[in-house]
Amino acid sequence: MKIIDAHLHFATDAYFDEIAKAAEHENSADHLLEQYRMRGMVHGIVMGNLPVEELEPAYPPFLSYCIGLDSQVFDMAKLPQKLHLIEQHLRSERCVGIKLYPGYASFYLYDDRLTPIYELAARYKKPVAVHTGLTATDKALLKYSHPLVMDEAATKFREVQFVMCHFGEPWFTDAAAVIEKNPNVAADLSGLLERKIPDFAAFCEKKHFYIERLKGWLEYLDLYDRFMFGTDWPLANLGDYIAFTKEIIPEEHWQEVFYENAVRIYHLKPESMLAVR
Template sequence: MKKERKVIDAHLHIFGHCEFGDRLAHGIGDEPTQEYLTEKYYGRLGIEKGIVMGNGPLEEQGKNLGEYFYYSAGLDEKDSWLKLEEIESHLQRKRCVGVKLYPGYYELYPNDKSLYPIYKMTEEYGKVLSVHTGMVAGNGGHLKYCRPIHLDDIATDFPGLKIVMCHFGNPFLQEAAAVLEKNPNMYADLSGLIEGAFETETFIKDQSGYLEILKSWMHYVSDYGKFIYGTDWPAVNCFEYREFIKRLVPEQYHEKVFYENAVRVYGLV
């Protein structure tokens, strides 16, 4: 039996049992708990670590995480970006790899100067800024805040800050590729390019044009050291999503995209 390559899932969520988490997980036949996630997927897929993108109250994030997980302190609640002391307390923790922003879910552009103290602090601690870009979940978000072009200001003003553009800005791929190519401190994770239940071969056949567009803009960037594997679980089945990304990324770059880039960018040990 062929041994699977080592994998790091650099973008997932652990909601526990709540309306949103249950709906996503049950939609793919899963349960939204870390115990279920690790038992079903991790050993069988060779996943060594996962990075949980935080949701909900800051004071609850990072608690009770199993040995497989790091986390990014998520600022998805109104005015959570004003809680600088709480954010700093997370950045001081070894298992916190950085800060995650959710523009589009609140009415604030990621290049708004009110957020700059967070970026400065994250840079000083040598941690990573992850930013949601592209499509939002449901009808309540605002796409104008999610354009990848806004990250160019941050990357330019904070050249020492590593920034991960979550979801490769999909479907704003042209902007995403331009920002990635221009800025040496910019990266993109490949999570959330599909959502819900799907079968890889059928999806690729039915959506071949979408796959080719993704490949084209990744090839335009021409640096697979900038792309990081993530799933956005529980939005997708991890077995199927891995197969999809394997078809998207040329095989000679699988080691980088599935493992090495996450270790380097997020400073995992």
């Protein structure tokens, strides 16, 4: 089975080195390629954290990217002056979407300032991926990253394909309601694990409440054509994440969730894929 990682991060710095080590990985392009080939993973989509001025980010060739409006490198107040750069990214085949970080940058998805972003996304037919749910730092504000906030944006901009990153974890009930109501909202299942899990069976037993409710809302929706596999690399061990996703997704939908949905939603090209050995 071919697998696409629809949500990862890629950077060479000490922070990523440490979290990769905790997941029993090495934060390097060579190691990532080795792991991809070992597990039948043929492509990945980087959620960008680089300045928009870097028009040709140095990601490995087996990775596409979403241009990220990360508050650490992007000032929303300067959006009008940066739109031409964002558009240049979207013209590239390697740039397959836009990534927003509302919880970290303290804005609501339906903020009128974002209208030009959504207009560009619609024009170039590229999705807008959004961090939803819990944040990696306690300085971020959850009111901006709650999945219900996506409802108003998705209703106002029906021509835009939204991707609810992390399925709004842990607000699965609210996330499911937004997806059920809005046909232009999909989700990835990244960011639900971290580190290496030493005993997967024991982990599933210990996290029974969490897993059963996650599976329950996925079954309730029964919209497996709108969910994508993602790892949030280097946060979690890749083998664990594949096993976890197989645990929460019925086997008859693995092909969709692990591969087909990402190809369709992000308009991926066969020539960008790694060959499966």
